[in-house]
Amino acid sequence: MRYVLKKTATTLITLAVVSLLLFVAFSLISGDPATRMLGTGATPERLEALREELGLNEALPIRYVKWLVSFVQGDPGISYVYKQPVASLLSAKVPVTLSLTIMSFVLVCTIGFPLGIYTGKYAGSALDRAVMVLNQVIMAVPPFFSGILISWVFGMVLHLFAPGGYVSYTASIPGFLGYLIFPAIAIALPRAAQLAKLLRGTILEEAGKNYTRTAYSRGNDTNGVLFGHIIKNALLPVLTFLGMCFSNMLAGSLVVERVFNIPGISNTLLASIGNRDYPVVLAAVMWIAVFIIVTNLIVDILYMVLDPRIDGE
Amino acid sequence: MEKKRTSPLAFIDRLPNPGLFRMGALITLAVVLLVVVGLVWMPYEPTAMSPDRMQGISAAHLLGTDKMGRDILSRVMYGSRVTLMVALGTMAIGAGLGVLIGAFAGFYGGVLDEIVMRVMDGLFAFPNVLLALVFVSIFGSSTTHVMWALGIAFIPSFTRVVRSEYVRIKHLDYVKNARLQGASNARVIFVHMLPNVRGVLLSNLMIGFNNAVLAEAGLSFLGIGSQPPFASLGQMISEAQEIFFTVPSAVLGPGIVIVLMVLGFSLMGEGLRPATKGLD
């Protein structure tokens, strides 16, 4: 329990530091937001009034605290370009990106774990060697490229879905998930190959350890040794990977959303970067940072659950 | 006695998996050749538009032409150069700064080490594409900025391995000896200890290079980095997605070059790994 509290405290500190760095960086470069919102032709009086309204006349530390408080309350500011609250610009899009990421993650696990266990168990076999080379190829294909190939094969040739025919989750949940499965495959494939390769490696490493020999000496068959002893040990190093994988796939969805015309946060974020619409960029990046840092916290807690050696430290 | 001549490539046969290594080396060689030839000669000016739009493969245009009638092969040659340059630059920045920071943190230890490594952990947790997005949104989008952004994103992966290697070897006798003989800290760090990290550095560079290629391709697909009309592989794919059915080579050309660029290195890396036997 102390471990969890300690990790949670570290997480909160990390969040504070990251948010401070991001806020300062974006504040320093953003110039005068009032001029940007009203244009250069605006009268000094109107500019001053807007500055006052946006709280820009206050000192940076106070602005940071105010921004942080309103961010936590779900209101991370007003877009320079669209002149409406950032929350309303992003709120409908975050669930889409998140669903795509989670779906990809589930696919990574359902493909990567069995493949890793199989190739670990039968390492050196013909199938293992074939999978190994195939893995190298799959890891080399960027998701936006495989995404295009997937929409061509499954969409245009096999007619399993209509590329570009995105179905909103508000219209039909099955339709929404059915459309997302193909981009999720594109995002998941290289990560699943990585997971399989990593798990194969950790299984073989554990297989060489002394406790594996002990397990054999007690009369276990291969499956008994593998599933009774090796797997749990081999999973520990994989946890860190899965955590990073989750964050990386979030970034991966930004790219693949474009291929499949999915209205997630990608388009808004990139348009805002192009328009230098900093409140939107800051909010989106901050949300992703929160997501990643919390993922890391969950990984740390999972380690504590799985590994008795990290108890109470 | 006749002097026995050994081919400089003879080492390949002693590798755990010479077949894979050879395949990887050939692929890498092909990609490098594409880039090198592109430096001195390209079939067309990669930015030159022509009325021959969206043409398929022909003798005049080996990979066809895009929406604006530009020759795809020439653009692939130019784009591969950009991607390769960014990946190499990224590795130079990431490895250079990473080794420096890791060496100092590992050598001196203490509070400095603790702070540096916490920062590195934080940096490491963020996807490199995301870091690059933040970087370019602050400093503006250009190839150089993408290179710096990715370079910084790759620092932690080098810092970690170099630091742990320095922590491991700093108590070894030969390092103590060097210090006893009055070598300065800087000399010990760079002359005596640095050669030890070659091994870990090499494997990190190979993995890092591949990740850099994929990250650059992803960013340029998003329109970040190299700006139109100059070609980059990711951006070419992004622009060609809608004409995929008319001119498949517009997508497949740059896509396959990206795949080969990554695959070459990873197959060479696989060739260096000893074969393993399974449980059953």
Add this chain to the structure above:
Amino acid sequence: MAAAMTTAPLGEPILEIRDLHLEFHDHDRPEVAVADFDLTLHRGEIVGIVGESGSGKSMTAHAIAGLLSRHALERSGQILFDGHDLLHCDRSTLRHYQGDEISIIFQEPMTSLDPLQRIGMQVEEALRIHHKELSAGERRAAALSAMDAVGLPDPQQVYGMFPHELSGGMRQRVMIAAATISKPQILIADEPTTALDVTIQAQIIALLRKINAEDGTAIIFISHDLSLVRQLCHRVVVMRQGEIVETGTADEVFENPQHSYTRMLIDAIPKVVL
């Protein structure tokens, strides 16, 4: 003291090793690990196999326990137990005896236990595999009594602990409890005390002697430490570079060594111990 132990209560033969020959092929040149090894083990007997590292003694122990790697290894000869040749039989026959009739404990108590599994589960494992008829409660009771028999303090508590919470000596006791829980006919002890400090060593030796005396378990004791072998074993086999150079009762070998190599080993023992 030592002489009292050397009168062997010879039971009927239970294990017979004939012409055991093991050869590695994973390097450029084949490496002979064990050659022409013969040994008959009787019920209730303690046989010591001594030799320096690389003499093939551990390899022989692993061969009897059925733990030889199946890759890059050429084997010939016979290891006869209960009417089967353990060297060439199929793996399911081998597994039938492993952990039930033939058990082994190792040199590395720190790493020989699964770090993520509770002690109790590991002690019971052989019962879970070989005696499926037992209920969970019966297995637990057997584990607690086996843990008590090897001198683990507070078996109830240790049952739920993880390996990292125990010292090396405690872990070796856990290994012995797990190896003896199903009262095997043969216990192979592969340098079981090498990694432990001297006081713990003596306790483990005493424990092995007790197991042999109370349960009639035959023990094959592998060691490079001749003084330990003399304290514990009825018979001794001296190995060098994969071959047996001398064999006989402990008294014969220690009082009147025939081979110069054996004499050299005996001379190397610090005299205080003798």
